[in-house]
Amino acid sequence: MKLSIVVPCYNEEAVLARFDEAVRAVLARLGVAHELCYVDDGSTDGTLARLRGLAQQHRGTTRYLSFSRNFGKEPAMLAGLRAATGDAVILMDADLQHPPDLIEKMLDLYQLGHDQVVARRSRDGERRLRSALSRCYYRAVNTWVDVELADGVGDFRLLSRKAVDALLALPEYNRFSKGLFSWIGFDTVTFDYRNAVREAGETKWRLGALVNYGIDGMLSFNSRPLRLAIYAGLGLAGLAGLYTLWIVAAAVVGGVTAPGYVTLVAIIVGLGGLQMVMLGLIGEYIGRIYHEAKRRPHYLVKEGNAAEATLSAAAG
Ligand code: UDP
Numbered sequence: 001m002k003l004s005i006v007v008p009c010y011n012e013e014a015v016l017a018r019f020d021e022a023v024r025a026v027l028a029r030l031g032v033a034h035e036l037c038y039v040d041d042g043s044t045d046g047t048l049a050r051l052r053g054l055a056q057q058h059r060g061t062t063r064y065l066s067f068s069r070n071f072g073k074e075p076a077m078l079a080g081l082r083a084a085t086g087d088a089v090i091l092m093d094a095d096l097q098h099p100p101d102l103i104e105k106m107l108d109l110y111q112l113g114h115d116q117v118v119a120r121r122s123r124d125g126e127r128r129l130r131s132a133l134s135r136c137y138y139r140a141v142n143t144w145v146d147v148e149l150a151d152g153v154g155d156f157r158l159l160s161r162k163a164v165d166a167l168l169a170l171p172e173y174n175r176f177s178k179g180l181f182s183w184i185g186f187d188t189v190t191f192d193y194r195n196a197v198r199e200a201g202e203t204k205w206r207l208g209a210l211v212n213y214g215i216d217g218m219l220s221f222n223s224r225p226l227r228l229a230i231y232a233g234l235g236l237a238g239l240a241g242l243y244t245l246w247i248v249a250a251a252v253v254g255g256v257t258a259p260g261y262v263t264l265v266a267i268i269v270g271l272g273g274l275q276m277v278m279l280g281l282i283g284e285y286i287g288r289i290y291h292e293a294k295r296r297p298h299y300l301v302k303e304g305n306a307a308e309a310t311l312s313a314a315a316g
């Protein structure tokens with residue numbers, strides 16, 4: 001069997017060589033046929049030059065693609081999966097936060113017949129706020145969204161050829177891999193590992209990007225948030241009805257009293273806000289339809305030595 005390692009890289013000049021060495025050492029020890037598929041996601045540092053160097057140095061076992069600009073990790077993973085030719089594919093980050101030593105364990109589990117071998121990380125060494133927010137987020141997502149998303153489960157996983165082909169058959173433009181992995185199903189096994197801190201370079205995720213990613217996760221799988229909006233509307237209408245009854249009753253019993261300015265303002269402002277949120281929600285879905293309808297490629301390739309780069313006239 002042949003194993004492909006898919007690595008999205010965005011400005012990873014500082015760790016790339018170390019990563020490559022570490023992974024190759026493990027693969028050599030395991031004696032498994034392999035290839036490394038690097039996808040340079042429009043890096044602005046020396047990442048591409050390093051990749052060219054690696055491709056020279058390890059001819060035959062290194063494929064690389066370089067995007068025309070930064071398209072994001074999702075498109076980069078997609079390109080890597082498309083370029084990979086192995087019977088099994090492992091998705092890894094370039095920053096050594098995904099310990100190469102775990103490849104052995106993943107392969108063992110794959111050999112037992114699992115189609116997805118998922119490494120779940122603990123949140124050691126992460127900022128307290130970030131891990132607390134993540135935990136709340138997953139709880140919310142799992143109550144609202146149809147697919148199951150687990151905390152600590154990221155993109156670090158082994159996929160069998162069957163699972164990879166299933167993923168590649170999903171045509172959507174907005175890709176939210178965590179959800180897609182869970183959506184395709186197949187025989188999945190999960191094991192835990194200790195979170196490692198980034199070896200060098202810095203995280204590409206700002207808090208804002210994380211929040212956006214979170215919203216994507218909620219919206220890309222179903223229309224349940226819209227259903228939620230209907231429930232909120234119904235609930236509020238019900239409350240408004242009760243309140244009206246109460247006011248009328250109070251007026252009948254105690255006569256008309258004028259005050260109520262504060263209540264009025266609070267209600268107007270509150271409802272206005274809620275309506276904005278729901279409009280935004282609908283807009284979000286329409287925006288998604290718009291993007292999907294354009295059918296743009298997920299990414300553009302400017303150079304590379306993977307078949308993908310030459311075959312598809314640079315469009316993904
Ligand atoms: N990455 C990418 N494109 C981007 C952002 C990140 O290909 O726009 C890659 C990055 O090079 C790394 C992986 O995705 O290999 C994870 O990124 P990072 O370590 O910054 O995320 P974190 O581990 O902090 O979640």
Ligand code: MG
Pocket residue numbers: 093095097198203
């Ligand atoms: Mg990282």
